């Protein structure tokens with residue numbers, strides 16, 4: 001197995017976060033409906049999870065559906081929910097075999113009850129897996145997450161369980177959905193768009209960003225390895241000279 005991860009402490013690549021974008025354009029280029037682009041995109045997730053595990057990445061956070069994506073047409077939202085159902089039902093065996101732990105971040109209350117149940121089941125069944133943690137951002141919006149954290153802290157303060165002076169970046173981060181996982185080292189967005197679209201705004205304060213021209217349904221292990229090689233050549237400074 002080829003490993004492209006650097007051993008240098010400051011360059012450690014523990015956590016990759018991906019904005020999986022471009023399914024609709026991939027389909028449009030072929031005269032196909034958007035739903036087919038989403039289907040192809042869902043198939044790509046498998047390969048990338050497998051590759052990330054083999055390359056020694058410990059955390060992979062995938063943006064699957066944003067809070068803002070609820071504004072798409074009901075048909076498209078339904079197609080996406082159906083694909084999600086299928087994915088959650090069909091992947092369990094392979095995830096277990098590969099030692100993958102699954103977690104979800106986002107506003108679960110917005111999702112259909114059967115999907116919420118499948119999510120819970122996957123989280124419980126994979127909770128002891130240690131090789132790779134895959135965190136799926138579903139109905140996720142970063143500003144909403146931050147507001148949610150602020151509300152939790154305000155409630156604690158009101159009850160007298162925390163003093164306002166005790167709130168620091170560590171305490172705040174512990175109120176986010178991502179409290180259990182380290183911040184991303186690298187954010188990849190596919191499809192050539194250069195924006196963050198309300199993704200992990202707090203967590204990526206010091207992440208390296210990479211914008212790939214590849215549309216998500218065409219993204220593969222080779223592209224991932226190319227991006228990791230690019231990351232390995234960068235110098236992360238964290239404000240130091």
Ligand code: IPE
Nearest residue numbers: 020021022023024025064065
């Ligand atoms: C990403 O592909 C998938 C989701 C946002 C759910 P898009 O559906 O955004 O594809 P484009 O950006 O229209 O090509």
Ligand code: IPE
Nearest residue numbers: 019020021063064065066197
């Ligand atoms: C971001 O992509 C959300 C996901 C990939 C799930 P969008 O396609 O929704 O983002 P915008 O609308 O182009 O910013």
Ligand code: MG
Nearest residue numbers: 021022023024
């Ligand atoms: Mg898009």
